[in-house]
Each structure stands twice: as C-alpha cells, then as structure tokens.
Amino acid sequence: MENLTLTKSDLDAISPRMVLDKGTRPTGYREVTEDVVSIVEVKTPAAWWVAFVVSFLVMCMLFGMLAYQVATGVGVWGNNSPVGWAWDITNFVFWIGIGHAGTLISAILFLFRQKWRTSINRAAEAMTLFAVACAGIYPVFHVGRIWRAYWLFPIPNTDLQMWQNFRSPLLWDVFAISTYGTVSALFWYVGLIPDLATVRDRATGLRAKIYGFLSLGWRGSAVHWNNYEMAYMLLAGLSTPLVLSVHTIVSFDFAVSVLPGWHTTIFPPYFVAGAVFSGFAMVMTLLVIFRKWFHLEHLVTIKHLENMNKIMLVTGTVVGYAYGTEFFIAWYSGNPYELFTFQNRAFGPYWWAYWSMISCNVLSPQFFWSKSLRTNIPFMFVISIFINIGMWFERFVIIVTSLHRDFLPSSWGYFRPTYVDILTFVGTFGLFMTLFLLFVRFVPMIAISEVKGVIAADKHRNLPQHVEAEMAVKHNEIMKVVV
C-alpha cells in the first residue's frame, strides 16, 4: 500500500463511487442540512411561480380534455378499428416506464450498495410517483365509463353480478400498477420521515406543527433507526423484483395476445430495459435543471450524471439489441405474418416513427462511449430529451404499427391522433411538472439523512494518506465538467 500511486485508470475506477464534491463547497453534516432544507425555507422564488403557473394551466387543460372525453365518449380520441389501442396505451406505457428509474435508483442500487444513489434517489422516487399518477389516468379513462372503473378491481358489488377474469394479463396489470403505485408511495414516505423531522426542527409556528405531524414524532432514536433500516432494506428487497415484474406484466398485455409484432417472448426483458432507459433520461432532464437552479452541484455532482449516462448507454444498447433480435426472429421464424409486420414497421406507412425510434434510442446514447461527451452537461441534456422522445416512439411503433394492418387487407387503416389525444398528452406533462414543482418547494429534494450516512462512511474509507492527498490534488481532473 505504501508505494501505491494512482494511475488515470485508477482514478476512473474510484471516481464513480465519490458521492460528494468536496472541492467546491464544505459538505459537513450541518452544511448538507442547510443547503437542502433552505430550499424549502426561503421565500418562494419568482421563477418557481412562473414555472408553477404554466404547469398548472397545462394541467387544467388535461382535466378539461378528460372532462370533455368523459362527457362525450372515447370517440373523441383517434382510436378506431383496427387501431383500438393508440396514444392512450402508448402514453400509459411511456409514463409507467419513466417511473422505473426511480425504483431502480432507490431499490436496486441500494441493494448493490451504490452509495452515489443517495444524492438522487429522493427526486427520482418522487418522479416515479408522479409518473405513475400520469400513467394511471389512461387505462382508467380508456374504459369509457369511468364511474364504473371500480369494476377493474374484485370489489363485491351489486351491479356487475360477476367477477373479473383473472386469466387475463389486463387484470394482472391492474394489480401490478396499483401495487407499484402504493409501494412506491410507501417507500418514498418512509425515506422522507427523518428529513421531515429535520425541517420540523428548524421551523417555528404552524410550519413546525405541519412538518411535526408529517414526521410522526421522529427523533432519530437508535432503537428507531434499527427498525427503520430493516424496513428500508426489506422495502428495497421487495421493490427490486416488483419493478421488474411491473414492466414484465405490462409487456404481457401485448405478449400474451396472438398478434404478430406483440406475441414475442423477448418482450419482458426488452420492456424492462426500455423502462429503465427512459426513466434515467427523465431523471437526467429534471436533475440537470434542478441542481443548477437550487445550487446543488456539490451534492448532485458530475459523477452522478456520468454514472447515469453509463446506465443509459447500457440500457440503450440492450434496447437496440432487442430491436435487432425482433427482426431476426421475424425472419427466422418463417412466419409470413410476423415478417410482414416487421417489414411494415420499418418501411410501411409508419416508417418515420420507426426510424425516429432507432435514431433516438439506439444511435443517440452511443455518444456516451466518449468520456468528454458524457461529462458535457448541455450535450447530455439534449440527448436525454432525444431518449424521452425515442422511447415514446418505441411504444407508439409497437402498438400502432402492429395493429394498423390487420390480417386481412380489408381491415387496414391509418391512425391519426385527434387534438384531444394531443392536448391530453401535453396535459399529463402539466400534471407531472405541477406535482414535481410542489415537491421541490415543500419537501427536501435530497435524502439528507442518507447523504449524511455516506459522509460518515466516507470518513472511514481507510485509504492511505498519500492516496487521499493525491485524490485531493487531482480533484479537478476527477470532477471535470466538459462545457
């Protein structure tokens, strides 16, 4: 150990595990409390009001469109035979997929002891909750008569006179999504309790009472932490298979049918990879903005962004591989319907959607092989937007291109969205952003107690003195941001 010197590749190996940027600002316990909690304590910034009012108006448009749809009928959407599922289910899968990154960060990275997750898990989990809320709108409103939406659940009632069909993947989906939403909310709230207590102890008057009520009287007792850590670990252990199951079951909605283009065994892993891919892109889009806005660059560092870019590179490549495999199997199966569907995807009337998907999902993350590009913040922001667009197109391609040319040419059609489709989808972004803005305003957006735990663990990392010294000297090289 004495003669250890750090090479460039050693630095690259250690640096993704460095959680906080200690070079720019002090990161003691008190400073972390101050930097994070002050965001919810200061006078509401004018920029927040502007963003909130815009998001709120867009959200009102969503509710207006939904009211119009309920009052008129599902016919106000463009779905029609043969394309019975269109933007509604595309948007449903799009939003659910986005949620998956939050659970991946909070649960799977926790089990793998990836300590860097502590800086981003709170915001990512909040994003999960809000994305699930947006997703839930679509299947519920697609049933048409939403006052009968409780028929989706096995609730004893006097008007249906029968039970749900448990042999249908659509019912599995009802259970998967509602479980996912509930467990994500519980996980998020459990993580919040100690931080709400931190806000409570700095507040006075009514604020202290509200946060005091929400933090349930948490006082950081060792006995409490003992049970709390066990609960957190168990929730992470439960959420890990849960998140994999949710998108698996979403993919069953398609894979269990007998439709060419849907009926494939590759769907579960391919959907899960795509969900993680799109979710990380959304976390990136949000964090690039919010870390800058609220001066959290020393807590959400370039290393966090770089690590997320690496995950996007991996999952984007997995998704690209899945696209290739689908094509190969379509040819290799010798099934003419299957082959036609895939040729029709790439070269049929929806060719533009297919090639948008390929260029955004498969090509754009490949730039992240380059270190200078994956540490370039404006560049990664643009790529994250491209990935969001590409992953929306993926769901559109899977759903609409598989449906629009049925087995008989007499049942061929071309789906076009109506203005209600478009404004409803835009409106869900309003709902999402409204909830997210409320979250950053009222709740600590970084898991304070978890970051402090990492600061404490960092003190005991037992690297030799001279290695620590060298890492301090090379700080700028490690935390380099390419502009």
Next chain:
Amino acid sequence: MALLDVQGLKTVLDPNAPKQLWGVVAEFENEEALLKAGRAMHHEHGYTKLDAMTPFPVHGIEAALGIPRSILGYIVICIGLTGTITAILLQWWTGAVDYPLVIAGKPLFAFEFAMPIMFELSVLFSAFACVFGMLALNGLPNLYHPTMHFSKFGRATDDGFLLVVEKNDPKFSAVDTQQLLMNLGASSAEIVED
C-alpha cells in the same frame, strides 16, 4: 403505542402540572465520540436503558448500546405469505367456485395464471407490513417525547449526536449519571423532565 399520549399532552399543556424526572440527555460532537461513550456506558458501567438520537443511522450503535436486532423481518414474512394465500383464495374462489366462466377453454383455476397476482399481493402485503410494522415497533406516530425538552433536541436531526439515559435504569442517579456522561466526553448533559 397510543396514537395520542393523553397524559403527556396534558403535562405539556398545563404549565402547573408537577414535573417528574425522566432521564439525562447528553450531547456529543461526532459519531465516534457517541459510540465510544455509549460503549463505555453499556459495557463498562452496566447501564441498560440507553438510547441515542442521531441525524443518520450510526453503524455499530446497536452493539454499543445493547439494542437487539430488529424483528421486523419475521412480521413481514408472515404478512407477506398472508398476501400470497389471499391471492390464491381470491382467484380460485371467484373463478372456480363463485362464478365459473369458461373463457377460451382455459382451466377455471391454475397456478400458472395465478402467479402474477400472487406475487403482486405478496409484495403489497409485505410492504404494508414493513411500513406499519416499523412504525408500530417504534411507537410512532407519537408527537410528544420527554427528550424533546432537551435544549438542543433539534441538533439530533441536524448535526448533533445525543445519548439518552432513562430514569428507570437500575444504575441511574441524576447527578452521577450526568457527571459520568460529562467525563466520557459529552459537550453538555442535562436532566430532562417529563
């Protein structure tokens, strides 16, 4: 585990209520000092009614203060398996007993199609058991606790590391315990009343 500690609330609201000695709370500057003092209190001086209050889970504190491993896992597995059984009974009874309906010639009940909901309900029940079990074991919600009278209570959720000794500890003596904590490196120690 009462939702509202009525007696405690009365004491807080009534300024003339007689105060009772509850224990001693001491403050330490960092987690190492807390661990060292906690270990000494429990293992050398034989105190048993010890607790700490820290802004994050300090690792090793359970061993230092003699806190046993959490039993939450056993609660969760029991309730989780209840979820599995609920899912089996629900799908079997609704589909094969109460309203049998032949759809596409599929069996009325089979484990193959019952599996996804069995899994989801196991997770759902376990997650509820996890959160509410944790709260119940911790006696939360409980908006009042005597340690909140400690003058620097707020540091426990910021950057302070507090060690708590309850009055009903057999070794407890207000003056001696306070002095001992100061000798063990506390930056301050106070007697806390309820």
